Amino acid sequence: MKRPELSPVPDPAADQINDATLRLSVGYHMKRAFNVVQADLVATLKPFDLRMLTYTALVLIVDNPGLSQSQLAAAMDIERPNLVVLMDELERRALINRDRVPTDRRAYALTATLAGRRLYEKATAAVAVHEKRLLSGIDEATRTAVIAALHSIEIGQTGEG
Amino acid sequence: MKRPELSPVPDPAADQINDATLRLSVGYHMKRAFNVVQADLVATLKPFDLRMLTYTALVLIVDNPGLSQSQLAAAMDIERPNLVVLMDELERRALINRDRVPTDRRAYALTATLAGRRLYEKATAAVAVHEKRLLSGIDEATRTAVIAALHSIEIGQTGEG
DNA sequence: CAATAATAGTTATACAGCATAACTTTATTT
DNA sequence: AAATAAAGTTATGCTGTATAACTATTATTG
Numbered sequence: 001m002k003r004p005e006l007s008p009v010p011d012p013a014a015d016q017i018n019d020a021t022l023r024l025s026v027g028y029h030m031k032r033a034f035n036v037v038q039a040d041l042v043a044t045l046k047p048f049d050l051r052m053l054t055y056t057a058l059v060l061i062v063d064n065p066g067l068s069q070s071q072l073a074a075a076m077d078i079e080r081p082n083l084v085v086l087m088d089e090l091e092r093r094a095l096i097n098r099d100r101v102p103t104d105r106r107a108y109a110l111t112a113t114l115a116g117r118r119l120y121e122k123a124t125a126a127v128a129v130h131e132k133r134l135l136s137g138i139d140e141a142t143r144t145a146v147i148a149a150l151h152s153i154e155i156g157q158t159g160e161g
Numbered sequence: 162m163k164r165p166e167l168s169p170v171p172d173p174a175a176d177q178i179n180d181a182t183l184r185l186s187v188g189y190h191m192k193r194a195f196n197v198v199q200a201d202l203v204a205t206l207k208p209f210d211l212r213m214l215t216y217t218a219l220v221l222i223v224d225n226p227g228l229s230q231s232q233l234a235a236a237m238d239i240e241r242p243n244l245v246v247l248m249d250e251l252e253r254r255a256l257i258n259r260d261r262v263p264t265d266r267r268a269y270a271l272t273a274t275l276a277g278r279r280l281y282e283k284a285t286a287a288v289a290v291h292e293k294r295l296l297s298g299i300d301e302a303t304r305t306a307v308i309a310a311l312h313s314i315e316i317g318q319t320g321e322g
Numbered sequence: 323c324a325a326t327a328a329t330a331g332t333t334a335t336a337c338a339g340c341a342t343a344a345c346t347t348t349a350t351t352t
Numbered sequence: 353a354a355a356t357a358a359a360g361t362t363a364t365g366c367t368g369t370a371t372a373a374c375t376a377t378t379a380t381t382g
Contacts, residue, residue, distance in 0.1 A: 017236040033311040150194040
């Protein structure tokens with residue numbers, strides 16, 4: 001506002017916005033960084049017609065054959081009703097099977113089809129490549145430390161005391 | 162109740178789900194960690210009737226008085242139409258003012274009211290306290306490294322080559 | 323064993339976050 | 353002056369997430 005027209009820049013605070021207060025928050029940093037990572041992941045998975053949620057579900061089913069929808073929902077930290085539509089989609093695309101559990105006819109045993117496993121392989125390889133590029137500016141030691149820190153935040157050692 | 166090994170557990174992956182493949186992805190770690198942080202932030206801001214978006218907007222307006230909605234939307238990395246409803250809410254609650262810019266009658270100059278600045282102070286203090294607890298298990302050096310790494314990911318030095 | 327409670331999956335629904343198109347009003351450009 | 357661009361707005365749709373209520377089945381228990 002008080003910038004005289006000495007500088008060729010037309011507007012003062014136009015492009016330089018002060019977010020120093022927000023930068024004090026780790027949540028702010030995480031949100032901004034995660035936005036970038038998520039955008040990259042979404043773009044990476046798009047050629048495979050997968051979103052983060054469908055990819056995550058597919059991977060967990062391939063790696064944990066036979067698990068139930070409830071278990072999967074718990075693992076993915078989403079509500080059961082929301083998982084149903086994910087399974088509907090993966091099943092419709094013949095990437096997974098919903099087999100009835102003989103010992104508990106309420107539950108489904110989720111397994112990946114051959115097509116599902118193939119898609120898993122391709123998508124996982126693509127994700128690895130893209131993530132490698134995303135982290136190319138961070139050395140291995142730091143990368144490990146970041147992963148560990150993120151995990152420690154996730155675990156949440158903030159006792160109630 | 163711990164299950165003794167008298168019986169071969171019918172379902173092996175019952176409570177222990179293997180997410181090793183996903184753990185190779187930083188995005189997965191970030192999402193899970195961010196979920197925790199976000200939940201904490203949401204809970205922290207709830208007493209002030211603020212969400213992450215409204216809090217972020219309020220802070221940026223207080224710290225950058227006079228900025229326009231377009232500038233704010235750019236700073237927050239959200240679309241202008243979505244910012245409108247945020248400003249509607251903050252204005253309705255008399256936390257900010259939308260003053261017409263004399264030199265450009267299309268734009269609004271956003272400023273915080275006294276109530277807005279007071280809420281900013283209280284909310285920011287609360288956020289700081291909660292984040293401190295959230296990061297209590299991480300030493301200062303690691304914390305700095307994590308922030309730096311997150312920022313470097315955000316900036317995205319991944320060239321197009 | 324029958325009544326009850328709990329669990330797995332489902333449907334319907336609602337809300338927040340994010341994106342795009344199209345519009346009005348005002349500024350800028352040509 | 354006409355065309356173009358920018359700021360803000362409205363309408364709309366899609367994704368992700370959450371809850372209530374329902375069914376079918378299993379587990380509990382009195």
